[in-house]
Amino acid sequence: MISCKSNKKYSFLLALLFSFLTVFSSFAQGEQASVSQDGVTAGAAGPDVQAGGTLFKNNCASCHAINEKVVGPALRDIHKKHKLPWLISWIRNSSKMVQSGDKQAVQIFNEYDKQQMPSFAFSDEEITSIVKYIEAESAAPVATTAPTGGNANDQTAQAATDGPGGESIGDAGKYLNFILIALIVLLIVMVITLLIIANLMKDYLRGKKDLEGNDIELVEQRWDFSKVYKSRAVQVIAGLIFFCVLLDIAIEETYGVGLSQGYQPRQPIAFSHKLHAGEHQINCNYCHTSVYKSASANIPSANICMNCHSQIKKDSPEIQKIYSAIEKNKPIEWVRVHNLPDFSYFNHSQHTKVGGIECQTCHGPIESMNVVYQYSPLTMGWCINCHRETPLNTEGNKYYDNLVKLHDEANKGAAFTVASNGGAECSKCHY
Ligand code: HEC
Ligand code: HEC
Ligand code: HEC
Ligand code: HEC
Ligand code: HEC
Ligand code: HEC
Structure with a gap:
């Protein structure tokens, strides 16, 4: 005994369910098509x-x-x-x-x-x-188009089997998104199905004559929003979501700002300092050309890599990524390892050229790292401690001659450190 009114309700819910399923299945097909097309030809392949x-x-x-x-x-x-x-x-x-x-x-x-x-x-x-x-x-991007056919030489065949390493990350991301969306759709479908079942049962109950007080109340129950947000369960879930978002922001902040010692992100190309700076003893400033000249040390452009890799290991899939970047006229997207917050100021040339400090003092044994990680804490305390302990490198620097004299007259015997020259003043490091 289902009333006309509830019939309408069902058809609405069923229509909703149906449209979700169609949208989802067409989405799934689209996704599949684009995945299977990848790597064959780029873009629209007629x-x-x-x-x-x-x-x-x-x-x-x-x-x-x-x-x-x-x-x-x-x-x-x-x-x-x-x-x-x-x-x-x-x-x-x-x-x-x-x-x-x-x-x-x-x-x-x-x-x-x-x-x-x-x-x-x-x-x-x-x-x-x-x-x-x-x-x-x-x-198409270079790395995905390595030739496979014919009697192409060994190296190109190897390039094809090794496959483009970077691509797999993107694929994983795509699948994760896919799974996430599938889960959400599943959830919605479940909610709608449950609503249908609940309504069916209510209607069944309504059809019965010998209902008791509690059951009548249940059957007559209407949706009441104030009940929803006053509900304990809803409050707990909302609290949980809020907490997760906060946690995410907090993690993002610390990692984003880069104050995390040991931070070692995966780089887009398997570039190794151990190989280049260690085994092949290429000078740091061959690549980081501005490290002795300006505040920031630059990350080398792909053209610097080409000085050698236009000849060396041309067929390596990793080197192919450099070619691809150059052909697309896009910089290689290295992930930044060290990153001070914007409100602090650090100058490389002041430390490397003027101060004569080795890269390794701050960056650790870079020449033995396959993948760079943040060696020092990079906190304010770390900067200031070193300024307190390190005598100024004044030798051969005329600028300091007078200052050293003044310092020695004022503090007999105490070392003339960076800090005693004002290297612990807030304004030196903060704008
Ligand atoms: C047996 C080897 C061989 C085969 C197979 C071959 N080519 Fe060539 N191709 C060459 C060589 C060698 C050259 C350089 C010109 C020359 O020496 O004649 C060349 C030159 C070319 C050029 C001119 C390139 C330029 O930079 O101006 C084109 C275009 C070309 N080939 C297309 C093709 C196409 C398309 C096919 C397949 C239908 C093909 N080739 C099959 C060996 C081959
Ligand atoms: C052949 C070129 C090359 C040479 C030589 C080289 N580097 Fe690098 N360096 C790079 C590239 C490319 C990156 C970015 C990718 C990475 O982080 O591995 C980088 C990254 C770095 C970073 C991390 C930058 C960041 O993101 O915070 C430091 C620190 C660094 N290099 C220090 C050194 C030191 C010290 C030496 C010498 C012992 C050196 N490099 C030699 C190419 C080079
Ligand atoms: C001064 C020369 C020189 C420069 C500049 C240079 N490399 Fe290299 N690179 C080498 C040598 C030498 C090798 C080792 C080749 C071997 O193992 O046979 C190498 C190997 C590599 C490899 C390993 C390739 C493989 O498959 O084994 C990668 C990746 C690489 N370099 C990336 C880079 C990148 C990225 C840059 C630019 C930031 C760069 N290189 C700049 C000389 C250089
Ligand atoms: C006194 C400590 C210290 C010394 C010495 C030092 N660095 Fe750095 N380096 C840093 C700090 C701090 C950062 C982060 C700077 C920022 O985020 O603004 C950094 C960042 C970098 C970066 C990333 C790009 C940038 O400028 O932010 C590279 C590359 C780098 N250093 C290379 C070198 C090389 C090569 C040497 C040696 C020639 C060297 N550093 C010496 C402390 C140092
Ligand atoms: C390994 C020791 C060391 C560390 C670590 C270090 N510094 Fe320095 N710093 C020096 C030395 C030495 C000088 C003096 C160079 C000179 O002028 O002779 C200096 C000078 C400076 C100056 C210029 C001071 C002035 O009086 O003009 C600033 C600014 C500065 N450092 C900022 C920083 C910041 C920011 C950090 C941390 C991210 C840092 N330093 C970490 C050794 C260090
Ligand atoms: C030698 C350089 C240097 C000097 C001098 C210096 N700071 Fe900093 N300060 C930093 C660096 C680098 C950071 C970022 C790293 C960090 O947060 O620990 C920082 C972070 C901070 C922060 C952010 C809070 C925090 O810990 O994250 C505050 C606030 C601050 N400094 C205030 C000051 C004041 C006030 C002075 C003067 C008494 C001063 N600083 C002197 C380098 C310096």
Whole structure:
């Protein structure tokens, strides 16, 4: 005996449930599609691009890759270098073009020691699709497009199996989001289902004649918001959420500000100081060029890496990430390890050049770290203690001559420390 009014209620709840499920399933499909497409081709891959990809892998990949020279040249952005008609005639018969004296053809032929690229009896459409494929691959990040096909040399094959390490983090993030959303949807579906069941049961009870006082009250019960927020359970849950948010902010603050000794974030490229500064003894200021000149020590740009890595370990997937950054004209996103709060002032050149303090005094044995971590506490107490204990490096610095004389006259025997020169005054370190 279900009344007309409650029928409406059910259809509303059921419609809600249904729409949630459809939204969720379409979302899931979309997510899957984008995941499976990753790594094949970047962005929108039309049928053209896919067909071109197959042709490329079967016919060209043995001699060409997108990003590096194999037997023939790297084909990245070839559509920008040559017009389509040129590419069509070249791929059909490159030697004919060379013989005809086409300038570009002769130049590239000579550049590659007069090797002859084979001819291909492809239709215009087929060649266009290959070019489209190359175009799509050119837009993709370098590390994901390491060639796999053909008899590409060992190193590139290894690059492909090693895989792009950085990508997995992003994927994990994507899946975490996915799981989170799935959980939320599940929760909503459960709530709606429970509401439906509760209503069904109420209706069932209402149909019974021999109800007792308590049951009648239950059946007649209406939603009352003041009851909801006065409820103990709701208060506890709200309190808990509030506490979690606070905790999160607190953690964010300490880590964000970087006062955490031992902080060792994972870096986007597996760059090792142990290898570079330790084994290969590259000077710190070869990379951190401003450390003796200015307040902040710079993190080297990708171009500095290229001084060596345009030659060394070119095929390493980690080095490919540097290439990718340069091609995309984006800086490598190193994660900052040391970070004083904005209201304090620290100057590298004052300490390294003027004070003559070694990097290792503050940063620890960097030259034996594979991954940099924060060695010193970087607290105010740490700064001031050192200023109290460290005699000023006054030798050969004319600026200090007079000051030293004055100091020695005033405090017989006491060392002329940084602090005694005002290095513990608040304004020296705080704006
Ligand atoms: C057997 C090796 C080989 C195969 C297979 C091959 N190429 Fe080439 N390709 C070369 C060489 C070598 C050159 C350099 C020019 C020369 O020496 O003729 C070249 C040059 C080119 C160029 C000109 C590059 C530039 O920088 O101007 C294009 C475009 C090209 N190839 C496309 C293709 C396509 C597309 C395929 C597959 C359908 C293909 N090649 C298959 C060896 C090959
Ligand atoms: C070949 C280039 C290179 C050389 C040589 C080098 N570094 Fe670095 N350094 C980097 C790069 C790149 C980073 C950023 C990535 C990282 O943190 O590992 C970095 C990061 C650092 C950091 C952490 C910066 C932060 O985020 O707070 C310190 C400290 C540091 N280097 C000190 C040194 C010292 C000391 C030496 C010499 C013993 C040295 N580096 C030599 C390239 C270099
Ligand atoms: C002065 C030369 C030089 C500079 C500059 C340089 N490197 Fe290196 N790098 C080397 C040498 C040498 C090796 C060791 C190669 C080997 O093991 O065969 C190496 C190895 C590496 C490796 C390990 C590669 C692997 O797969 O084994 C990475 C990653 C790397 N460097 C990143 C960088 C980054 C990032 C920069 C710029 C901040 C940089 N390098 C700057 C010389 C340099
Ligand atoms: C007196 C201590 C001290 C010495 C000596 C020192 N550093 Fe630092 N370094 C710091 C502090 C403190 C920070 C954090 C600065 C900030 O967050 O503003 C830092 C940060 C850095 C950074 C990150 C970029 C920046 O400027 O914030 C690099 C790179 C670095 N130091 C390299 C070096 C190198 C290389 C040397 C040696 C030539 C060196 N440091 C010597 C204390 C020191
Ligand atoms: C290892 C010892 C040491 C540590 C740690 C250290 N300093 Fe210094 N600091 C010195 C020395 C030595 C000088 C004096 C350099 C000179 O002018 O000869 C100096 C000078 C200074 C000056 C200039 C003082 C003046 O009188 O002009 C400032 C500002 C300063 N330090 C800030 C800091 C801050 C901020 C920190 C902490 C993040 C810090 N220092 C950590 C050794 C240290
Ligand atoms: C040698 C440099 C130096 C001098 C001198 C110095 N401070 Fe600081 N101060 C720092 C640094 C670095 C921090 C950030 C690290 C930290 O919070 O411990 C800081 C943090 C602080 C904070 C934030 C609270 C905290 O601990 O996080 C306050 C407040 C402060 N300083 C006040 C002062 C006052 C007042 C003086 C003068 C009596 C002074 N400082 C002198 C370097 C200095």
